[in-house]
Amino acid sequence: MSEPAGILAIDAMGSDLGPSEVVHGLALALKKKPALDGILLVGQEPLLLSLLEAEKVKDNGRVRIVHASEVIDMDDRPLQAIKQKKDASMLRAIDLVKTGQAKGVLSCGNTGSLMAAGTLRLRPIEGFERPALAAIVPTENGFFILLDVGANPNTTPKQMVHNALLGKYYAQAVLGIEDPAIGLLTIGTEEGKGNELSNKSHEYLKAARGHINYHGLIEGFHVFDRTVDVVICDGFVGNILLKTCESLLINVKHYLTHQLKKNWMRRMGALLCLRAFREMKQQFNPDRYGGVPLLGLQGTIIKAHGSSNATAIQNAIDVGYNMIREHKTSALQDAVAKVNAGIEEL
Incomplete structure (x- = not known):
């Protein structure tokens, strides 16, 4: 008798913090949501059995282990790892989606390997050329x-329009914005002020306004003032921007901590502001969503940070289930076909 199909396949072995952190995050998710079911935990079965037993979720029927004997390490070369480690937990998890045994994948593992294997094995949705990584930024x-925040550093103008469609879909799914405003990040809002990629992309995006709410060009200082709901850029720029923002937030946190501890008056003032600091920490907590989706594939892939803690894993599982529920392949196929036809006419 065949096993019932799962919903989310979790690569338990790819985390920098080890499988125990992944399993702990899974246990938190199961405890928070009693209706959560259909988890396929992929990795070395004896180890995972002991970890599930320690978390007291071994025999609850909501989690099934799928054995995989190998692990793709963070310093492995993506294509080489895909060819040589055929029984790696990440690849087994992706194959579960490919064969219909699961609907989505969550992994903390090697980003390049996850993107390469996901693209090769699940393939882009018809009409889309390349997938894109999308981050939710507070x-x-x-x-x-x-x-894109790193999936495709060498983006073409046509792929930038595809990213706009994917960003629209993602904003509708996770932010609940029916008609999100989309902006193209560049160095100035004047027409023609930018490089060849931004200028051509701007032309294509204007032509696609019947399918997306294209606001137009935006600069760096527009990014955080909610001028638009979706900011699109190539994967090279997006990855640098995201990591710079993360680094700046950590730097500001350390600076404030140091300054507020300098004397007793500042410490008293900090106590008076404690509630505001807590709310700020909650709003800008990178663990709040836990994972970023690789959009544009015929299946859901969620990439969590390699150093994700249990809380981040728990929230990434929520993201995975939301994306599986909101996966709209046919609607995206229709939209991208019309957009591509419009681009061909330019």
Whole structure:
């Protein structure tokens, strides 16, 4: 008798913190949501059995282990790892989606290997050329979507329009914005001020306004003022921007901590502001969503940070289930076909 199909396949072995952190995050997710079911935990079975037993979730029927004997390490070369480590937990998890045994994958593992294997084995949705990584970025009073944040550093103008469509879909799914405003990140809002990629992309995006709410060009200082709901750029720029923002936030946190501990008056002032600091920490907590989706594939792939803690894993599982529920392949195929036809006419 065949096993029932799962919903989310979790690569338990790819984390920098080890499989125990992944399993702990899974246990938190199961405890928080009693209706959560259909988890396929992929990795070395004896180890995972002991970890599940320690978390007291071994025999609850909501988790099934799929054995995989190998692990793709963070310093492995993506294509080489895919060819040589055929029984790696990441690849087994992706294959579960390919064969219909799961609907999505969550992995903390090697980003290059995850993107390469996902693209090769699940293939882009018809009409899309390359997938894109999309991040949810917090602001003072909300969030915006930033993509691409690293999947495709050598983007073409046509792929930038594809990213806009994917960003629209993702903002609708996770932020609940029906008609998100989309902006193209460049060095100036004047027409023609930018490089060849931004200028051509701007032309294509204007032509696609019947399918997306294209606001137009935006600069760096527009990114956090909620001028738009979706910021699009190539994967090279997006990855640098995201990591710079993360680094700046950590730097500001350390600076404030140091300054507020300098004397007793500052410490008293900090106590008076404690509630505000807690709310700020919650708003800008990178663990809040836990993972970024690789959009544009015929299956859901969620990439969590390699150093994700249990809370981040728990929240990434939520992201995975939301993306599986909102996966709209046919709608995206229709939209991209019309956009591609419009580009061909330019």
